[in-house]
Amino acid sequence: MDELKNYDPTAFLDEFRGKYFEGEWPTLPQMFDITVARYPKRPCFTDWDTDDGSKRTYTYEQSHKMILTLANWMCFAGVKPGDRIAVSGKNSPEWAVVYLAALYAGAIVCPLDYALHNEELDNLLATAQPVMFFVDEEKYSYFSGRKSKYKVYSLCRRQGDTYVFNLVSEKKVQNTQPSIEDTAAILFTSGTTGTPKGVMLSHKNLVSDCYIAQTHMKIYSTDVFYALLPIHHAYTMLAVFIEAISVGAEVVFGKSMAVSRLMKELKEGEITMLLGVPLLFNKLAAGILKGIKSKGPFVYGIMKFLMGLSFMIKKTFGVNPGKHIFKAVLKQANIYTIRIAICGGGPLAKSVFRFYNEMGIDFVQGYGLTETSPIITLNPIHHFKIESVGKYFVGKMQMKIDSPDKNGIGEILVKGPMVMQGYYKMSEETAKVFTEDGWFKTGDLGWIDDENYLMLSGRVKNMIVTEGGKNVYPEEIEDAFQLETDIQQITVQGYIADTEHQSEELEALVYPSDDLYSRLNIKREDCSEEELSSIKKAVSEIVDKINKKLQPYQRITKVTVLEQPLEMTTTMKVKRNYSK
Template sequence: MQSLKNYNPTLFLDKFRGKDFSGEWPTLPEIFTITVKRFGSRNAFTDWDTDAGSKRTYSYNTVFNQVNTLAQWLIENGIKKGDHIAVTGKNSPEWATVYLAALFAGATICPMDYALHESELENLLATAKPKFLFVDTEKFDYFNNKENSFKVFALNRKNENYIFTLKPSKDVRLTQFPEENDIAAILFTSGTTGKPKGVMLSHKNLVSDAFIAQYNMIINEQDVFYALLPIHHAYTMLAVFIESICIGAEIVFGKSMAVSKLMKELKEGKITMLLGVPLLFNKLAAGILKGIKEKGPLINFIMKSLMNVSYAVKKVTGINIGHKLFAPVLKQANINTIRIAICGGGPLAKSVFKLYNEMGIDFVQGYGLTETSPIIALNPIQHFKIQSVGQYFAGHMQMKILNPNEEGIGEICVKGPMVMQGYYNMPEETAKMFTEDGWFKTGDLGWLDKENYLMLSGRCKNMIVTEGGKNVYPEEIEDSFQLETDIQQITVQGYIADEQKKSEELEALIYPADSLFEKLNLKRADVSQEARDSVYEKISAIVSKINKNLQPYQRITRITILDTPLEMTTTMKVKRNYKK
């Protein structure tokens, strides 16, 4: 394994500095052009056609030609530098081509969440004011048949005005190239609460973050990244899409979280880089553990013992024996080609983090926000800490804890080239996010150890203060339930236990999993008191088990069983607008 010591992922850029780019950092069109020069014949974009299930793969040279053709067409059809172009749809080579072509034409790309309802997208479009909208087939007719202030084009060949049929009538010179401090993308995000905001990210923000992240992670053109999570989201957009085009790696576009498609794409795509959220990794881990348990007590004991040995060897020596030791198990789960797995979008249970490393997969966590492009901390594979969401990139950015309490916990603040330019047309909201001396306030609570590893505690606005004055972070408690497969959703909130004292205790809102109803031989639709009591009894037993491992002030004292799941974001986090 190549050492991170003295590793410099930007060294190759010196060969192109002054010729292919003149700024501190290349713009996205510049870095993509450099990658095409370096790796033009290598695979760039791969997906499976949704009709026939056939595989499509485009080389970097092919993608470059498609991007240039569309960029010329955009300019011929009136796109000026700084104009907005919106894109919304499933992950695909077409989506990525629009993104790059907009930037090659000097425009700003506005990726939008395809899971939103049409009325919600209309609200974002009214704010973004794009000249063009590129949309996937399910929503194409809706927008194409309306009177809009923008023109509508298709990401899917089933529809008219399909992007790969849009060609300029003559050769058009691309002369509207952006500069590194120009806005590359406006990402509309609501996080888990509040009014959606347009986060303005410059070319410098995105490209610098893609390279700075590599100081804690060695990747190269041989890697195959899996774009499974929605690509409009900052996490997938940067850590998969932009990261890949900076180094010449291949991107496999996943369009669905359906297990059959996931397994097919993992196997046939020969994925080496798997980026996901806790929900995805918890499901995969639960499947692995179930398979081991089904082999009987003796095999289960032997496997657990070998896993402990594998983890100890890796931590002490850095040698990964688990990948060979558990090769059949990994192959059965179609994750045997995975070299590195990264979890973001929220803290992962330590037990899950440890499991993957025991099984021989280099598994780490990262941390960031849309407003920071997003990566600002990442666990180095060779020196990871399972309790940490990552080590920040000292020397390339700054991080500090604002107003820490006696335990060192306070608001996480950062400075660096990846910090956003602000919220689109919201100067007052932008100002609230920064301290007077220019530190960006993340809104997250945490603490740093002596080696600059970050430990998350929760969101500032979610913190609960008990009667005894103890601070409780609901996310920490929710994390304790991540391997409880009979619970599909759990969200912890405070409630007033004593109206006179106004003392606050903890309530868990729980949506049971289908597996629990199967074990009880019940239908979810059964609303009889007997059925409800059976479900409550099982859930209560799980909560009691977890409570034993929590501090007294962290324990759940009230359980509410939900009939319907709480609304979630596209990165599988509950939207915390549920207060009862």
């Protein structure tokens, strides 16, 4: 039943140790060289960015040649070991080639969030001080038309001479290869003002995390990973991009979460590995459930019975009947080819986790932070726990709970080869997140069970203490609303209900979905007081329904309906920078 019991995902490296690399781990360029030697003709990078929208695929051999050509040109143009090379753009083969070429040139790659405003990117670039900046089409004219210390090149073929695949040097330049302890990437927080934090990750951090994660999940050269979330983010970068190239799998680059494009790419790409955030999986699940409910209560009742039966069989006997029972439904949703779905970037409601497993999709959660490269827990698919974000990698790293309360909940601390080198040029900030004896402080609260599975409770800084002295974690309450299609965003925070006693209760900031406005036949942009009252009443009814399922101290006592959505991160989490 447990196919991972004696599985060593790094066993094949012995064949290449001494020829391609020395020591325990290869660097990222050495990892890619090994994969090219193993699977030269396998598809490597795929997208649909052609004039007629047709599929474009490069094999590992072709990708390797393009990477080496660009790395040689970078060295010819004066790039030296340790120089920073920035890249910002939509997910694409070009982005991937720049990333790897920078490492082959001995440089440090700085992937920047393409969704940021130009002024925010200016701030990140001023901190990173790159010698080159590769940028996509929409922002190219802004950055190339100004005087700066870095040279600007394009990820878009329409730019001609500065297009990444046209940068070629006839002269072969001897460059210095990076070592395993060298910094490979600096991942920046999106600081609008001041100095943003840059998380420095070494080749060892990223490569070790890539292989260690595979001790909880087998991946194959025949897998097809879907890079739908922005690839500059640590989650997509490691769990999709780097994991895929470590085994010779294909990376399909998605550029938009628009439903029509998503469906096309899922179907034509024949995706087997779908990694996403709660918002993506909630949307897919809500769409499937809506289709089932539309068949009427009798069909819906039968389907719910079969889903429950499928889940029981899977958990009890380790076989997966759902893929056969619900084949037609999965095909209609273009997710039948998916072998494994992984949710990260935030906690997922237990009901959603269970739903995909009932439907026959091997669905698991993982957990990590940019500072940990990022994966530090992952649910094995043959022994998953719905309530958990995964099992930590015992023997490969350490994890403990600091100062646990009576329920075992405290701050999660970790040690291991995937923990960052520190924040770029910020030694004081780095010192703040490590204990004196070297444990990294995650800032997250949770508890660990007797099988080393981690349960998340929330962020240390988000915890609310009620008048009765109860600790409330807003994320746990928000999770209960994840399948409510009438709510697009919900964020729970504390508010002072009694100024005399300064007692704190719970408020929900709710941004209703377009579905709710449509169902009530109300236009969001032209809403009267009476119509707004109807919206508030509908939202309050949903909150009342969920409140009944919560503990008394977790119940929401105040509801605020928002006219505008709260700002979100690129992994679709609400930025908790609102004022209380």
